[in-house]
Amino acid sequence: MIFYDTPNPAPNPRRVRIFAAEKGIDLPSETISIVAGEHKVPAYLAINPRGQTPALKLDDGTVLTESVAICRYLEALHPGTPLFGTTPAEIGAIEMWIRRIELMVMEPIGKIWVHTHPFTARLPIQRFPEYGESNRARALDGFAMCDAALGSSPWLAGDAFSMADILLLTTVDFAAFIGIPLPEDLAHLRAWHDRVLARSSAKA
Numbered sequence: 001m002i003f004y005d006t007p008n009p010a011p012n013p014r015r016v017r018i019f020a021a022e023k024g025i026d027l028p029s030e031t032i033s034i035v036a037g038e039h040k041v042p043a044y045l046a047i048n049p050r051g052q053t054p055a056l057k058l059d060d061g062t063v064l065t066e067s068v069a070i071c072r073y074l075e076a077l078h079p080g081t082p083l084f085g086t087t088p089a090e091i092g093a094i095e096m097w098i099r100r101i102e103l104m105v106m107e108p109i110g111k112i113w114v115h116t117h118p119f120t121a122r123l124p125i126q127r128f129p130e131y132g133e134s135n136r137a138r139a140l141d142g143f144a145m146c147d148a149a150l151g152s153s154p155w156l157a158g159d160a161f162s163m164a165d166i167l168l169l170t171t172v173d174f175a176a177f178i179g180i181p182l183p184e185d186l187a188h189l190r191a192w193h194d195r196v197l198a199r200s201s202a203k204a
Contacts, residue, residue: 003027004055009177011170013054015067021201083163093157097164105142106171108135150188
């Protein structure tokens, strides 16, 4: 098994690293540098034709892509310390928050990144800076949604740290990297962020 990784600030590979750290899984890894364009060379495109990280190549040659899918595979292999829930209610709540983070927080942040950040200006893509900037309010609304949920529970999907918290952490930290820090008035979300950063897995 080989995990094709990319260093911070790339948020999606970091999700898998944090997940593996929480589970105590040792993932043999190969670093793919996006800055150097290694994700677009033929050797890597043969592994993931979409030219994105992360990817997980299994011993039989099967390749899994998409961070949550990789983590679900690892959870099935290593069910101890479950991060996708165990009861129907937990599983449903975690899945709900995974979808919310992906669609209501990370998606607008991704559009701001693609259309406004200096790094992406050098990429061969058409950019619409005004459209990108228009997504800032959506991202802040997403943060406010999470802040409200964290007012009644210590972790995003309830009483236990879960995959939903991993997604939110990597999203929040990536947002800060591209110039969207957590608003000062979101006290619950900021306190949650401090709690997550105190976990050793956050350093992954």
